[in-house]
């Protein structure tokens with residue numbers, strides 16, 4: 001399968017007056033054409049900064065300090081502002097975590113949609129209006145002819161999210177990045193939006209990166225997943241293996257700490273002890289080491305490379321090393337690692 | 339089941355927020371005639387979508403709000419209309435843990451001051467005994483003595499929630515209202531806090547009203563659960579019965595909307611996706627609050643408000659057509 005996006009050793013840092021925040025610490029991943037890649041991780045693990053880096057939207061005091069981001073062969077990190085604008089909103093578009101940052105409360109929904117459409121096409125105002133109606137219909141806004149004249153405050157949270165999706169797909173982007181598109185919504189509305197995204201992906205045939213901290217959402221719609229922690233990638237896997245055979249202690253911990261309820265009996269939850277790292281002063285080795293029940297000496301000194309478990313799964317954990325002690329369920333890997 | 343003793347009983351509780359006057363008068367029926375009982379030592383879960391009135395119920399029970407109508411019986415005494423002075427002994431017996439661990443602790447107070455507030459108000463302990471008690475509470479909730487002199491901003495979300503729990507425990511309450519105590523926390527921290535709440539319940543025989551919208555966590559922690567929609571109670575039953583035999587159309591769609599963290603699950607194919615948006619609680623018309631989204635709605639659902647009825651033993655629901663829909 002060909003790759004639409006390849007991120008190589010991306011490192012993004014914020015140079016604040018309190019010190020350097022190493023938000024993304026050398027991550028590499030790629031996205032298959034037509035795929036839905038999930039990024040999960042806890043608050044502050046670097047998910048949003050990763051997507052802002054791809055979009056070329058990391059602002060002062062932040063900076064991509066290392067790495068490459070290839071979008072269909074073009075290294076986005078090398079583009080100047082003007083060229084990047086051409087990609088953004090056209091080939092690549094994003095649904096932001098905070099809907100109010102991308103909707104202007106002072107303009108009608110129709111106005112904003114037309115704007116987005118006309119910025120990247122030759123359509124005139126009337127054609128753009130037609131296209132806007134078509135988009136609103138596509139994202140399931142009832143009675144688009146009258147709703148198009150509404151201001152954002154006249155929309156409910158779920159409708160606003162649909163409007164945002166409509167804007168993001170207006171120009172049939174090849175890559176759509178959705179940062180927590182359903183987190184602020186109720187579960188019944190979330191189910192509608194996820195259904196919509198599944199549906200749209202097929203219709204407009206784009207590739208999607210979906211960021212969330214909800215493993216349930218990941219399992220609903222993604223085919224591959226990246227698990228982030230402390231600015232690094234802990235595990236990459238296809239969705240089946242991630243849930244059935246997690247190969248990183250953090251992923252395992254996450255899966256164990258959510259209630260399962262298959263038995264209906266009250267089982268005690270198994271938490272991950274401790275709390276996430278401070279990115280101003282991250283642990284020098286594996287970012288998970290202060291909380292990891294299996295931490296070894298090497299873990300405190302050096303972060304593990306990504307060990308290739310199978311064609312579809314990689315994990316950054318020393319337990320996969322030949323010389324590591326046996327831990328049940330953890331696969332040993334031979335040879336060179338990436 | 340018959341030996342259960344009610345600790346809290348809420349009857350026809352209403353809390354309306356009124357704004358505007360004359361023709362512009364708006365009545366926001368945040369809580370609109372709710373009945374439920376919480377028995378001593380149990381955890382009663384309260385779920386429902388954003389804005390359905392969960393927090394308002396909690397705040398009305400501990401009398402941060404005065405009820406618009408209805409009764410609140412605590413240990414058999416009607417407290418909904420007591421004066422502040424008459425309420426004081428009850429304030430000690432009921433405590434609340436708040437939704438947002440970042441906003442609910444006063445940032446200018448040390449941890450000691452925060453925890454001591456209730457102890458001082460109720461003149462429980464003084465001097466060294468008080469300080470000892472604070473250390474003991476900190477250790478109970480998994481914090482350290484050294485933390486006592488620090489300020490809230492020096493703590494993570496999970497730790498702040500622990501401080502909030504220590505504050506609630508300080509006055510030896512019988513009932514704790516936990517308003518979304520874990521929703522602002524990372525997944526990896528949520529289980530820590532839930533386990534701690536369970537341990538404290540066992541140790542002190544606490545009764546919980548546990549408010550949440552994470553339905554899988556609610557099932558895990560609750561003995562019985564109430565499902566709300568726009569200020570009304572739609573269904574009440576035991577946790578297992580609710581998840582296995584939900585009767586109300588709203589509960590069914592709510593449960594089927596939960597994203598399942600298991601890619602092999604077949605629930606997705608059976609999912610009922612609700613159409614439409616949640617309605618508004620402002621100046622509501624009579625009728626079932628769920629009617630605009632209900633696939634079973636008939637004309638009278640839009641005009642007659644269904645009552646909460648006991649359908650099976652211990653299983654209550656409010657829907658005109660519950661028997662028909664469930665083939666009972």
Ligand SMILES: Nc1ncnc2c1ncn2[C@@H]1O[C@H](COP(=O)(O)OP(=O)(O)OP(=O)(O)O)[C@@H](O)[C@H]1O
Nearest residue numbers: 014016021023042043044045046047048049050279
């Ligand atoms: N503008 C900024 N200035 C300084 N630090 C920043 C800035 N933006 C992000 N960070 C820091 O970078 C780190 C990663 O943040 P990011 O927003 O990517 O987290 P996230 O994984 O998206 O978390 P969440 O789940 O809470 O959205 C955090 O420690 C954050 O505080």
Ligand SMILES: Nc1ncnc2c1ncn2[C@@H]1O[C@H](COP(=O)(O)OP(=O)(O)OP(=O)(O)O)[C@@H](O)[C@H]1O
Nearest residue numbers: 355366368387388389390391392393394395551619
């Ligand atoms: N002090 C207040 N004044 C006016 N309206 C209020 C007040 N408090 C709550 N409301 C309204 O009452 C309704 C119920 O709010 P409440 O906070 O109880 O909901 P909730 O179920 O706790 O929601 P969430 O899950 O978002 O916390 C909402 O429409 C809200 O806007």
Ligand code: SF4
Nearest residue numbers: 286289292299317318
């Ligand atoms: S590398 Fe070491 S500390 Fe990190 S997850 Fe693996 S065993 Fe634990």
Ligand code: SF4
Nearest residue numbers: 626629632639657658
């Ligand atoms: S009363 Fe009518 S609208 Fe309400 S849940 Fe029952 S069938 Fe649906």
Ligand SMILES: [Mg+2]
Nearest residue numbers: 047048049097
């Ligand atoms: Mg984010």
Ligand SMILES: [Mg+2]
Nearest residue numbers: 392393394437
């Ligand atoms: Mg609330």
